[in-house]
Amino acid sequence: MSMAVVTWQRLNVVGKILAIAVPVLIALGLVTVGVAILAGPFAIEFVGDNVPLLRFVAAIGAVLLLTIPTAFVVIFMELKVIARMNLRVGPDRVGPYGTAMSVVHGLKFLSKEDFAPLGVDLQVFTIAPVVVFVGSVMTFLVIPFAPGLFGLDMNVGVLYLFAMGGLTVVGLLMAGWASFNKYSLLGGLRSAAQMVSYEIPLTLSLVGVVLLAGTMSLNQMVLAQSGSIADWYVWQQPLAFVIFIIAGIAEANRSPFDLTEADQEIVAGFATEYSGMRFGFFFFAEYVNVFVVSALIVTFFLGGWTAPFDWPFPVAVAIDPLAWGVGSLVAILALPVVGTLVLAAPFWLSSRITTLQALVIGFILFNVVAIGLVLGWAFVSLDWVSGLFWFFAKSYVFVFFFVWLRGSLPRVRIDQLMGFAWKWLLPAALLNIFVTAAAIVIVNR
Amino acid sequence: MTELWYVVGFAVVGVAFVFLVIGLSWLITHRNRGDEHKGRPYESGIDTFGDTWGRFGISYYIYALLFVAFDIEIVFIYLWALVFRDLLLGGFVAMLVFVLILLVGLGYAWRKGVLTWR
Known part of the structure; x- marks a missing residue:
């Protein structure tokens, strides 16, 4: 073996990361400086001519980059809050108050062997985490974070959301099937049955909101709720609110509905045979999903980025x-x-x-x-700073609520789970639709 | 058309992100073939027996069938909800009849015991 290969193999993981990252960063820096000097004047002209294209690139970059810190914060909250509920201290070593713990989790996944067991269907096995991750991240595209701050204001936003939610089912089923393990297969099929069942009440509960707002665009829905706390749809749709929370927890495969990865029954469900970064992406997608469900609850029922009260002093100081x-x-x-x-x-x-x-x-x-x-x-x-503040404040209240549920409720049985979706939530959601529709008919007579 | 490009761009960048990170992980981590036991499926320490990709319980399949019926219904209900303010009473009665027909199906499945997990 040559000298370079021997040196490479002797490096530890941090050394390998640095050995790749440092030259790449230096090269990128040099290239950036060179491009900036050479193409600066042309770039300004280009920006002026291609605003839509740049918005496209900026939106995709910003929204994708947002998912990473979001998942890290949710993971840290889960570790810390669950620990406190169990009368433990939780992570407190890495970073101030253990805040870097979830980053270390990510680096640990990155440094584990990329391994596929014997007998797996390798193509499907590789694609499954991609499908799950992309399915949960793509929902970020239509969520309005602040006034005028969204990836895309889609007029079929609600349908798009559920289409992307459906991708997760496919991904989990692929993971369960490809793993060549009976527990994985059971977990995958369970997740398919569970998510498919809870998708019906989840979708039907939103019909009431669509009836009230008269639109499927998430941005328009938030605008329809702007004003004060009395305009939020939670007061007009309390039943839909409760159904959406319950079905949302089941869709995100969270405790007490985490039958798909019930450790005591089926090892780790669909993720049994996954390790390293491939498992990391399932893990990542789960926590992104928790945030997405919280953000959707806030967007549909709690006024999204609108403040709970009218801001008393409309200050708009421009500093020049x-x-x-x-x-x-x-x-x-x-x-x-x-x-x-x-x-x-x-x-x-x-x-x-x-x-x-x-x-x-x-x-x-x-x-x-x-x-x-x-x-x-x-x-x-600045409207969008206070919008972002209220959006994230409300969303993290629900993230905390989800973690709280996990800390306090035992897991339900699978027959209770499936029966509850079809026998209680579905009729309740249909009832909600017709009560809402009847109210609209009476009001508009 | 712009919307489609946003979705496609987002999907492409998301997929590329996942493969880049997995590729980076593949690049920096050790690889150890181990012996044949390393690659065996983990089934609680017992060697696997029987056919993994074999026959499976039918109850999962029936839930999927029910889901298809109700999911198609949901597509219609959403369209109805969008234009409901123009239809009012007529739309209300029409949707009531539509949902009642579907509820007959749900009631049949319920009576047959399909909704009870076995």
């Missing part, structure tokens, strides 16, 4: 430093120095803190204050 003149610019540049000194002064008076420590503390405090001020200003004056 260029118009302020040279003196103001000097003041802005001087602000960090003056602010640091002022904030460091009280600490400097203490005899136990050296001058350097006082300056460092002052600088950190100044940064905290400045970031707080900028965020506060953005929150009151």
